[in-house]
Amino acid sequence: MPIAYGDESFREHRQHGFYVLASVIFEAEVADDAREVLLGLRGKHRKLHWYEMEPYEQHRIIKHLAxxxxxxxxxxxxxxPLQKQERARAKCLTQLVHELHGFGVDLLVLEARSAELNRRDVSTAAAARRSFLPKEAQFRVDHCPGPLEPMLWAADVVAGACRAAYLGHSEFHDMLADRVYDIEIDTGCRP
Known part of the structure; x- marks a missing residue:
């Protein structure tokens, strides 16, 4: 079974806020190559992070991911809207669990946050599994510190590219278009 790695990007705003939860999936025979590529692109950074990169670095990394x-x-x-980030994350995570299961994934590794927020993710995924997946389905969420897993860097880059596209700057998303399956949902979060 393939493993998915995920990270987020979001914008809280009274009228125009949104939450992006991106996951990357590489078959086992490609995963090690992907890690090596990402480690080679890291340069002086502790990890690859979309907002710490210059546009030329973003372009180079997107090209390699594509x-x-x-x-x-x-x-x-x-x-x-303001102060609804965690509720929006839970809605996106619920949908992501359903989508990933459809691609044969039963493990999603997310970048670690605080212990309490990690527990929320695990609880949300468990509730999604019980509510939306077949009874015998297995699906779980684990967490890993960002600097330790290059696949999380790939998810961060994809999330950054998708966030930029949502804001009207689609150059990077367009480079990944053949590799990205986009789902848009209504979070139900109101001001």
Whole structure:
């Protein structure tokens, strides 16, 4: 079974907020190559992070991700008014669990946050599994510190590219278009 790795990007705003939860999936025979590519692109950074990169670095990394045989499943939810980020994340994660299961994934590794927020993710995924997946389905969420897993960097880059596209700057998303499966949802979050 393939493993998905996920990270987020979001914008809280009274009328135009949104939440992007991006995942990357590489088959086992490609995953090690992908890690090596990402480690080679890291440069002086502790990890690759979309907002710490210059545009030329973003372009170079997106180009490499587009060349790797992977699938990037991305859920974008709106609206996300002020102080509704975690509710929007839960809605996006619920949808992502359903989508990933459809691609044969039973493990999603997310970048670690605080212990309490990690527990929320695990609880949300468990509730999604019980509510939306077949009774015998297995699906779980684990967490890993960002600097330790290059696949999380790939998810961060995909999330950054999708966030930029949502804001009207689609150059990077367009480079990944053949690899990205986009899902848009209504979060139900209102001001």
């Amino acid at each position: 060349d790797l045989d992977g699938l990037h499943v991305v859920v974008t939810g709106a609206p996300v």
